[in-house]
Amino acid sequence: MSSAEKKVVWITGASSGIGLALTKKYLDEGCRVFASARREGELAPLLASHDALVFVPFDITDDSQVHDVRATLLAHTKHVDCAILNAGTCEYLDLTETDPDWKMMNRIMSVNFSGLVNSVEVCLPLLKYSFRPHLVGVSSQAVQAAFPQAEAYGASKAAIRYFLSSLRMDLKPFSIDVTCILPGFVDTPLTRKNTFPMPFLMSSDEAAKRMHRAIESRPYEFSFPKRLSTLLWFGRHFPKLWMTMLTSKNESN
Ligand SMILES: NC(=O)c1ccc[n+]([C@@H]2O[C@H](COP(=O)([O-])OP(=O)(O)OC[C@H]3O[C@@H](n4cnc5c(N)ncnc54)[C@H](OP(=O)(O)O)[C@@H]3O)[C@@H](O)[C@H]2O)c1
Numbered sequence: 001m002s003s004a005e006k007k008v009v010w011i012t013g014a015s016s017g018i019g020l021a022l023t024k025k026y027l028d029e030g031c032r033v034f035a036s037a038r039r040e041g042e043l044a045p046l047l048a049s050h051d052a053l054v055f056v057p058f059d060i061t062d063d064s065q066v067h068d069v070r071a072t073l074l075a076h077t078k079h080v081d082c083a084i085l086n087a088g089t090c091e092y093l094d095l096t097e098t099d100p101d102w103k104m105m106n107r108i109m110s111v112n113f114s115g116l117v118n119s120v121e122v123c124l125p126l127l128k129y130s131f132r133p134h135l136v137g138v139s140s141q142a143v144q145a146a147f148p149q150a151e152a153y154g155a156s157k158a159a160i161r162y163f164l165s166s167l168r169m170d171l172k173p174f175s176i177d178v179t180c181i182l183p184g185f186v187d188t189p190l191t192r193k194n195t196f197p198m199p200f201l202m203s204s205d206e207a208a209k210r211m212h213r214a215i216e217s218r219p220y221e222f223s224f225p226k227r228l229s230t231l232l233w234f235g236r237h238f239p240k241l242w243m244t245m246l247t248s249k250n251e252s253n
Contacts, residue, residue, distance in 0.1 A: 063118050
């Protein structure tokens, strides 16, 4: 397949975890992959062995980089077929501290929400030149029911979900499909610092396999694994019981 015929994919947060696993998956499929993050990180060996992979450095929180990042992409390709906006981070609010880190709320919104918005601004003009453009954003199953200490992370991921739902309507005239992905617990550097139980935890390769398959069919929304969605459905519909379940351990301490 010539480089002109290959599907062009842009993945943010590609230096680690889910983004790295997705990058490998799309390279295996024969796509041209533009991989963004602040660091090359674990992408370095892949960059050395794959001509179809290009690293495009991008701090998604820095909106002054938007034009330069777009220009870097345009230097290599006129269009992007699929943009997977996956970069994100997680921190928890700890109100047991004497001086809680409230600034963290802005930090998380800036990476997870504003960063995704900046990434949309980068890729929209390139998506418009694709024959079958697809914009994919990564939210989280955390939006399905409340979790303690997840004020910042949950709010940022809920904002992504709403933003993408609205954007889907506004991009319809341009025939750009929009998918919001809600992963459950995936074993990555982001979750390795968690000290609470993570039901149905899966590997990043397994998560990337499921996301890749789902992205092919362009759903509005894809949440996985289903067993976690069911558990969170319960949490959403029985909020008092859910809260008791999640907070009773803390009260007994
Ligand atoms: N792991 C899970 O259980 C889980 C569950 C639901 C949703 N998610 C979501 O899935 C996505 C990927 O998470 P992960 O678990 O794979 O985490 P990860 O291994 O920590 O990877 C996060 C990626 O985001 C990039 N990133 C962070 N801040 C950035 C910034 N300011 N600018 C550019 N890139 C930045 C990191 O690259 P650099 O540090 O090199 O910039 C890294 O490549 C996140 O949006 C996360 O919220 C994860």
